[in-house]
Amino acid sequence: MIPAVFSPHAVRGHFPALTQTIDGQSVAFFDGPGGAQVPQSVLDAMVTYLGHYNANLGGQFFSGHHTTAMMQQARESAAAFVNASSSDCMVFGPNMTTLTFSLSRAISRDWQAGDEVIVSALDHYSNVSSWQQAAHDKGATVKQVRVDESNYSIDMTHLASLITDKTKLIAVTLASNTTGSLVDVANVVEMARKVGAKVYVDAVHYAPHYLVDVQALGCDFLACSAYKFFGPHLGFVYVAPEWVQTLKPYKVEPATNQGPGRFETGTQSFEAIAGFIAVVEYLAQWGDPDCSLRERLAQSYRQYQAHEQQLSAHFIDLMQAYPNVHIYGVTDDDQLAYRTPTFAIRIEGVTPADVAQALGKQHFCVWNGHFYSQGLCEQLDILDKGGVIRIGMMHYNTVDEIDRLHQALLPFISD
Numbered sequence: 001m002i003p004a005v006f007s008p009h010a011v012r013g014h015f016p017a018l019t020q021t022i023d024g025q026s027v028a029f030f031d032g033p034g035g036a037q038v039p040q041s042v043l044d045a046m047v048t049y050l051g052h053y054n055a056n057l058g059g060q061f062f063s064g065h066h067t068t069a070m071m072q073q074a075r076e077s078a079a080a081f082v083n084a085s086s087s088d089c090m091v092f093g094p095n096m097t098t099l100t101f102s103l104s105r106a107i108s109r110d111w112q113a114g115d116e117v118i119v120s121a122l123d124h125y126s127n128v129s130s131w132q133q134a135a136h137d138k139g140a141t142v143k144q145v146r147v148d149e150s151n152y153s154i155d156m157t158h159l160a161s162l163i164t165d166k167t168k169l170i171a172v173t174l175a176s177n178t179t180g181s182l183v184d185v186a187n188v189v190e191m192a193r194k195v196g197a198k199v200y201v202d203a204v205h206y207a208p209h210y211l212v213d214v215q216a217l218g219c220d221f222l223a224c225s226a227y228k229f230f231g232p233h234l235g236f237v238y239v240a241p242e243w244v245q246t247l248k249p250y251k252v253e254p255a256t257n258q259g260p261g262r263f264e265t266g267t268q269s270f271e272a273i274a275g276f277i278a279v280v281e282y283l284a285q286w287g288d289p290d291c292s293l294r295e296r297l298a299q300s301y302r303q304y305q306a307h308e309q310q311l312s313a314h315f316i317d318l319m320q321a322y323p324n325v326h327i328y329g330v331t332d333d334d335q336l337a338y339r340t341p342t343f344a345i346r347i348e349g350v351t352p353a354d355v356a357q358a359l360g361k362q363h364f365c366v367w368n369g370h371f372y373s374q375g376l377c378e379q380l381d382i383l384d385k386g387g388v389i390r391i392g393m394m395h396y397n398t399v400d401e402i403d404r405l406h407q408a409l410l411p412f413i414s415d
């Protein structure tokens with residue numbers, strides 16, 4: 001079989017939202033970091049499940065059998081997506097935040113007063129507050145590593161200075177949902193291993209742009225939300241094999257105590273599970289159909305990255321022509337592989353909210369604010385100044401959309 005040919009035009013045909021007009025104007029979605037648009041195949045999968053197979057796990061009838069088999073298929077799709085060694089490592093739930101709060105309780109069960117936890121000023125606070133509160137309950141100490149303002153990633157020197165033999169866990173992001181900066185998590189894991197600390201990784205912003213590899217990272221836990229990579233509102237967490245059975249989750253007593261189901265409280269959103277399987281297939285479709293799912297994903301992601309780096313370069317070239325525009329993050333052409341196409345900007349003399357509101361009236365979807373990256377905005381002294389304007393591209397965005405956005409920004413950025 002011949003693989004589908006990747007192109008922006010081919011991609012956009014999969015997304016109903018991209019063809020709509022509002023008040024006679026085309027819509028431009030630059031809000032992907034807050035939640036991506038969804039392809040038709042995902043919508044169809046969710047409707048088909050709800051319309052024909054709505055059931056629960058373990059029923060001795062056709063729809064129960066279908067749901068049980070679908071759940072296993074979802075674990076296998078998730079394992080391929082993050083390169084887990086086993087589908088038994090994949091845990092599903094409502095979203096990354098809810099799963100992280102839940103797992104933080106199980107992970108912290110044995111913490112004691114005097115133990116230490118390290119969080120990051122770069123992170124979305126789903127990967128900060130959960131650990132702060134778990135530590136508070138156990139009398140443990142929380143330390144926060146600074147952001148390196150030369151690249152808006154983690155200050156690795158500062159992190160190394162915070163790690164001690166009392167460190168129990170380091171929570172860190174793979175990519176900032178605000179600046180788009182990538183983090184060398186493999187290096188973090190290496191430092192954590194020297195003192196026996198676990199590493200919990202937030203891959204929510206990373207996953208739409210780069211293919212996750214938990215085996216290469218060596219992390220203990222890694223969390224994602226599918227709605228950030230073109231899927232339904234659903235979260236999942238990779239739990240390393242050594243922790244699947246040894247952690248003691250908070251669970252309903254009669255519920256299974258075997259495998260990933262130990263961590264899945266209540267009934268899952270099976271329609272979202274159906275959509276998740278479909279979105280992984282969507283993401284893999286630009287690879288060779290004769291290859292494995294993981295190989296097809298890798299082939300497809302290489303094409304996404306090439307396109308997104310072109311979008312990033314074009315946006316940076318346009319914005320750097322205006323001295324009153326400040327971009328927080330990597331801007332050098334030879335460094336674009338170390339960021340996602342998500343840009344945090346401030347424009348002198350105007351608030352981010354005013355810009356976002358004006359763009360919204362023209363149906364350019366952009367965000368303003370802090371995006372739950374409280375530590376980052378506090379360090380940059382912009383938390384009380386409206387945060388930033390966040391402009392995020394996905395592989396369905398185009399150069400033409402960026403040019404149109406540039407024209408819409410001119411009243412704010414030109415002299």
